[in-house]
Amino acid sequence: MEREIGSVVGGFLMFSDEELREMSGLKRGGDYVEVMCGCTSHRYGDAVGKLRVLANGDLEICCECTPGCQEKLTPSAFEKHSGRETARKWKSNVWVIVAGEKVPVSKTALLKYYNQSSKNAHGSQITHSGQACHRDEFVRCKTCNKERRFHLRTKEECRSYHDASLNANWKCADTLYGPISCNDEEERRSRRVYRGCSRSATCRGCTTCVCFGCTTCRFSECVCQTCIDFTKNAQV
Known part of the structure; x- marks a missing residue:
């Protein structure tokens, strides 16, 4: 049971x-x-x-x-x-x-x-990339021009944001996690400053706590230059 x-x-x-x-x-x-x-x-x-x-x-x-x-x-x-x-x-x-x-x-x-x-984030056991977290990011809809939040907690969520950020024609209907349409209100500006960072809720992307490349947010099968460079460097 x-x-x-x-x-x-x-x-x-x-x-x-x-x-x-x-x-x-x-x-x-x-x-x-x-x-x-x-x-x-x-x-x-x-x-x-x-x-x-x-x-x-x-x-x-x-x-x-x-x-x-x-x-x-x-x-x-x-x-x-x-x-x-x-x-x-x-x-x-x-x-x-x-x-x-x-x-x-x-x-x-x-x-x-x-x-x-x-404890790990402040001690010697920081993540393998040397960073502590993946904060929330935003992508702007090509159709309605509204910014939509992407949570980066899992590899699947990171891939969803990664692909959306590279798509110049991304739109609300392309969202994979949760139903969102262009008719939905955009998050108010005061809310968008909160980015889900474990060290600072209003983190602006400092190099101390935001990951700029790891096996969770980079993809070996992706053909974008960012992922190609990461995969190449990781194998060195």
């Missing part, structure tokens, strides 16, 4: 039954675990969302603070988005529901992989 708690990735269980016991909104996927979360503002009340924990340490919150709001934010950006007065303390301010009670995410096992990833 299929397990209802935990998620198996690469042969290991991300979280044990005990670690996830009685968490509200629990859902598991092939490489993630998702639970209901929220952040409370004394002025605006509770903003709720879905916290997705990926096996590589990334955290992503799909905000549901208002009907129709499905912005995907880092926990830090979600804390600000909720209107929390004491920002910069998202580990304490963002909560999940455990046995009917609000529990700070820092007091759960959900940050296990995030904390490990942070």
Whole structure:
């Protein structure tokens, strides 16, 4: 019988039954675990969302603070988005529901992989490319001229962005992940500054934390010059 708690990735269980016991909104996927979360503002009340924990340490919150709001934010950006007065303390301010009670995410096992990833990024075990993350990027639609966000969490997502960025005639209808049409509103400018970087939510692409070439975002079978150069250098 299929397990209802935990998620198996690469042969290991991300979280044990005990670690996830009685968490509200629990859902598991092939490489993630998702639970209901929220952040409370004394002025605006509770903003709720879905916290997705990926096996590589990334955290992503799909905000549901208002009907129709499905912005995907880092926990830090979600804390600000909720209107929390004491920002910069998202580990304490963002909560999940455990046995009917609000529990700070820092007091759960959900940050296990995030904390490990942070240690590696600041220590000697930085990624093989010497960089720490792939931040979100944008491509402009040829038809409506609106910028569309691309998340670069997996190799498939990186390939989707890579191909779109090389296509001078890319349009909204070509999006592979999630239905988007030219009729959909463009992300507001204040939201677009948040790029999903694990070190800085508003990262502008510094050489310290953004990857400029690795086996996740470069493709040996691709004939573009960027991938050809990377593959050639990687074999030297």
